[in-house]
Amino acid sequence: MLCRIGYSVMIAFKQSIVNIAEICAQKRVLNFIISAGSRSAPLTLAFVRHPQLTCRTIVDERSAAFIALGLAQQLGAPVGLVCTSGTAGLNYAPAVAEAYYQRIPLLILTADRPPEWIHENDNQTIHQLEMFGKHSRGSFDLPVDDTHPDAKWQIERTISEAINLSLWPIPGPVHINVPLREPLYPDSDLSYQKKCKVVTMTPPQSSLGDQIWDELIHTWKNSKKKLIVGGMHKVNTRLAEKLMKLHNDQNAAIVTDITANLQSVQTIHHSDMILGTESEEAQQDLAPDLLITFGGQVVSKNLKVFLRKYKPKEHWQIQQHGQCIDTFQSLTHILPVSAEYFFEKITEMLFSGKENTNNQISVNAKSYRSIWDTWEEKARDAMRTFMSDIPHSEFLAVNMVLKSLPLQGSLQLGNSFVIRLANFLSLKENRRIQVNSNRGTSGIDGTLSTAVGAALATTQITTIILGDLAFFYDRNALWHNYLPSNLRIIIINNYGGGIFRILNGASELPELREHFEVEHNLTAKNTAADHGLNYTFCDSKEALKKMLPDFFKFQDKPAILEIHTDKEVNAKTFFKFKSIMKELK
């Protein structure tokens, strides 16, 4: 250990604050995103000097928090945030809400002035307690004086509790407010105490009793049309294996969101397109009587509309909490266990003894899955025909990018139109790519920063595809000294919020250009130059095809590929796709 243990000199600030860094290290919170400040200096120094912690300093707190989110999302572990007093922490709020709904653990430490100086017109003081409202999984205020041993005990115990709450029962952000008196800078070395108080926590494994399993199996066997829907979920190979086994049952079909990270399982790749059909007959054929869902948010509006219209008799939601999140308005049963456990157990009960035939068994021509499979073929053909005949546009560009992605790596999808396109197109199953998107709250405010954070977690290529508004909104994501060369940014620039041009009702408004699209003529060229990224621009499918392979090769710097598209061509192309989709039958 490199800790400078026993270096018992006078220190300029509280040992209990220094101990926070040690507790974090022991509880495996190893990464910190710091924003510069004077009030927060004791925290900054405690974390920066701890030999086991990695600290990066980012000026813009809004971006800092989304970078932390991207990092935590990939690491599956809490990432710490440190900022000074005042409005600094309020800039975290958008990322905190996203982390809350995307269920990503963040440990937020906001420095504060001592409580007696709040609301006294002193600098950088606001109401910091509970500053993230309902969007935190825990909110704490440390004592400003730690001379009494009970106060030291409170500080140390609180850090453990906060880290525990960031992980269980539902991962998410926790907030610790840290009031600090001067002096804020040490006059000697810091001393880390290995023996500080740490409370570990082991999350339990949840399972269901035999009787409920019997009932579930009974319902399963009596349901002829079982649809399994996977929402946002991290990569889980074991879960994927279990789901594959469900293909033994011809009456079960699986559709998953692009952010479910189950490309390898999915045999139905175009559910979002299929369910856009206006054929009532088709929709009735495809409607499940038993719906089983797991994971978080789903992107497909068509799926939502379809399931809300054709309500299954039963809808089981596999989730590890009791909230009635009823996205499809048909929820009947919450099963508070992990998806991995649920599908392991159900496949074991259904198919034990049988060989895992891995989707090789013959499919009954009239089975529920065969209906889906038939539709998948129709949609695939229609998509192929459509694609072969469209001009350079965001639809075409996103398709080309998705097909050119490296075989491994990480992909972040921007909100608004990019993720909708990607979900229509889906990823090829032969790629081992973790797909993420800020669909917790579906904001455009921090997608680029999230990708930067994700890229910092790996050496593999991390790609983000996003629109121009999302790029410029969050360009401070690039303003720091840690930009990793494995980052690839693809901007689909249509010079405004092109999505409004395809929204019913919005496209015809006289206010469209000024107040909805918010037209501009920016490119990312100067931003790339300012922040030292490689930059390529392209405005045709031929050029794009030529550029893509090199773009994903090793580069000495992170790189931007900016794809110019025309709003009107984009809209026309999408309307063409929409009519093809509607007419599917």
Next chain:
Amino acid sequence: MLCRIGYSVMIAFKQSIVNIAEICAQKRVLNFIISAGSRSAPLTLAFVRHPQLTCRTIVDERSAAFIALGLAQQLGAPVGLVCTSGTAGLNYAPAVAEAYYQRIPLLILTADRPPEWIHENDNQTIHQLEMFGKHSRGSFDLPVDDTHPDAKWQIERTISEAINLSLWPIPGPVHINVPLREPLYPDSDLSYQKKCKVVTMTPPQSSLGDQIWDELIHTWKNSKKKLIVGGMHKVNTRLAEKLMKLHNDQNAAIVTDITANLQSVQTIHHSDMILGTESEEAQQDLAPDLLITFGGQVVSKNLKVFLRKYKPKEHWQIQQHGQCIDTFQSLTHILPVSAEYFFEKITEMLFSGKENTNNQISVNAKSYRSIWDTWEEKARDAMRTFMSDIPHSEFLAVNMVLKSLPLQGSLQLGNSFVIRLANFLSLKENRRIQVNSNRGTSGIDGTLSTAVGAALATTQITTIILGDLAFFYDRNALWHNYLPSNLRIIIINNYGGGIFRILNGASELPELREHFEVEHNLTAKNTAADHGLNYTFCDSKEALKKMLPDFFKFQDKPAILEIHTDKEVNAKTFFKFKSIMKELK
């Protein structure tokens, strides 16, 4: 009136929502900063189409809110903000806190999904109720259905109440959450109803009774050392006139903050420098026995330290509320009236019948004011000598800029070091310049946007002086289609947070460059090009001297003047100033 009254066709969305625009117009909330969104479309259209309202659309909500703040600050009237559901509104939070502490009226309307869809994994839904916590003067949730007449009544009444609360008793931000169902776009013209419900409110005039006045006058007359301190305050010519009359009393001295906008009154221009003296004797001479304060925050740390150390016998705070904001730890008496009333009445009671001699009476050599005046001369001489002999640095540059400002206009001072320098230097009294700074919370997060908002309120030159970190942090301030040509941006670029280099304790840290200053090598050149601003760079005092006059002349575009300074030279220069200040005697 241009209102399309009586255009009674089927409309696609609720008349009560359309009426919000009419109520705002009637209650003189005439300016709106909108951020694009679909859920907020009914609000956007209601405001944009109303003939009396001016609407501007800004993509980045953080910037939008600070622009609204700058506009409201200059107009002295509430400015409206409109955004879509989800994290959009959270990006307002820093500006909302600043508005709360700077007491600037904002009317914030956040569109929301209907309540039944919150927390159901639907897009762009978060907990929006009370989303600004304690930093709003009122928080409302409109009913989603207005079919019952009482619901219509509630909506209309709420708008009046919110606007009233944004102005009185303490001006500040108010929040109205507006849940909206589809359809979000109208299928016909909107109809504004002039006869919608509007509740007007007339704020009262507060005064003090005769008996308390007798007591106050008694104390005044018996105090030999009366110090009047003005904090942040808007321009008020009447107040200035009344304060001038206090110069009839030789035992009264007036010092005001640079943001008090009382340059014309102040005879002591260098109080911040004077109070930096280490001479105990001097400080004792200058210490008041009666302290009278008015206005908001004060910048001077020296003043705070001085008054906290030498506590007056009595401290009267003139403020229009009852909070014990005790910045100097000596507060004894709150007088909840306006400063204008207080100083009008006290001068009337003290000097009625006497001629207003406008500071021309002879000053007793040993009076309290003569002591201040003597110190003012010493400080002025020391400052002049210091200034004549320093190299190109931020100290010199800010001084040159302040001296070159147009005779009229508006000045925004960036937080961190810029405002501290400006407060040391002070503004010449012959200028009619309104000075503002985001000292409510002293954040760097929205200073540029605030200046943009301020510039939109006038055709006079609006200048902002700010550091490089504050500029880049908030560069989205320039990303829209409304940049006014009267905006002048002066960036003091020292390529990082230079202030840490002059903070005791911070300057020697090995972590200084990476984790405190956060060094970078950016200039604003590319940002200026991206957003269509004129751009000039300079790195010497000679060049600066040459450039300044032209910079403030009419230009067809807003303009940036970027002044390169060297961090180490800056620090050395400041330390030299500090030692001169300390040794004043």
